Amino acid sequence: MEFGIKPLGRERLWLWTLLLPTLFGLVFSAFGSLLATIALSFTNWDLLSSPTWAGLKNYIALFTDAKFLKSLSNTAIFSAMYVPGVVIISLLVAVLLNRKIRGIGIFRTAYYLPAVTSAVATALVWNMIYGKDTGILNYVLGLLHLQPICWLCTSHAMVSVVIVNIWGAIGEGMIIFLAGLTAIPREYYEAAMMDGASLTKQFFRITLPLITPSIFFQTLMATINAFQAYDYIYMLTRQGQGDSNIPVVVFSIYRNAWYFGNYGGASAQAIELTVIVAMLMLIYLWLEKRYVFYE
């Protein structure tokens, strides 16, 4: 039987009082918003005049609006680079840190620093690093007698922005992997060493299988974050009129609603993004059943 104390008499009232804020948020904010956004997606509404029925117009636009399709492919490309990048690099850092070396505290602090500070503030420095004529990176390239690169122009902006996003996310991934790694019993490695297994073999036969739950969790979180990535992209690539060099879907939603007053169209885009994320989650959960190893 599940643990729990029974509320007595008037305590029943107290119970629902304690739950009231959460119930309100659940009904009104979470599920209510979802339903409201779905409803809005079938309207034309600029918030100034009354809304009119739009039928499927906003949904047809999802497949015909070139700007939106571009933002969709940008989000896909961004995620395809960002998710593996974060997972692999933070796993690598965690594995190295887990070798019980000296100075682990200092390293951990250094790697976690970008995760603490605001993307807005650090993006300002990255702007100076990526600057075309005055930037540090091109200065270094110049020292090496290489041609300067326009890091934040349309042609290179995607890679530059992904790098900064990964830089900002390694810290959190590293901590999650470290927690998973320290949970692996030392005896496994000792036994493997007795049998003369090489380090690479130990990594692929012991570490990797036992850390699959952390990899799964981290991949899931990185995917959700990738689809919602906004701050660095806004700070590094924004143009006039709420546009960007590499507009992603969140950009498109923001721009359609708050620049063009197209709240119906923006709602349809938000719903499509939600459906895509939900489908990815289902695929992940299916993969989890097949490949993730829980002790």
Add this chain to the structure above:
Amino acid sequence: MKQKRMLDIVTYIFLTAGALLMVIPFFWMISTSFKLPADQFSKTLIPNPATLSNYTKLFSVDLNFPLLFLNSTVISGLITIGQLLTCSMAAFCFAVVKFKGRELLFGALLATMLIPFHVTLIPNFIIFRWLHLIGTSVPLWLPAFWGGAFGTFLIRQYFLTIPRDLVDAARVDGASLVQIFWKVYMPLATPALAALAIFTFQGAWNDLLHPLIYMPAAPNTTLTVGLAFFQQQMSHGGQFTVLMAGAFISILPLLVIFFFAQKLFIEGVALSGIKR
């Protein structure tokens, strides 16, 4: 043994190189903020000559930096209080009290974690606009007072580890439900509450999109929107030195919290990662 030493050296080289890449932008930010405007693009790490004038300029420019700082502090503080209070209230009910529909309700709450935040943006904006609250900070902090899946989950997990005998003993002494919550559970859950407080404060302090929607007009806005606005003005031949001074001041509170409560940050992230 020789192989192990080689491996140690390689480990150190990799970790040090990586760590440098992580911290160089911060050094550059601090260094630039002490340079003369004429030296804003100089490639030396140590400012020569060094100056404090960029920091004093933050007070004089029409940007009104102290107001931005105050706004961010008040808004983040209110959001943190709201989350701590309402999340722990719900977490107590889910962890300790037996009532009909408990599992169902908790499941529904967890399911909301899968609803991306951009779905709530437009309906919330329409409602707050209808209430004539655009341009004020209310739409930013009020939603923190109706709970949240992540915070409730985090606190509930911690509440579950508190020995049940304590509840039974308190019950025998005639303690009411609310007394058990406030006098037994809350004091014992300080580590989890502190972790949630840090996460919430950090998220609120660093948030860009919500203030951009609700308080888009400088100077009465938050630090993040103010800095973004500042950057736009700067790009027309402005001074990066002042911008970096502003950026550094804006990250300073979180840096201080991080250095003093590093263990809580690290344990909090690890805690949120171990879901099962």
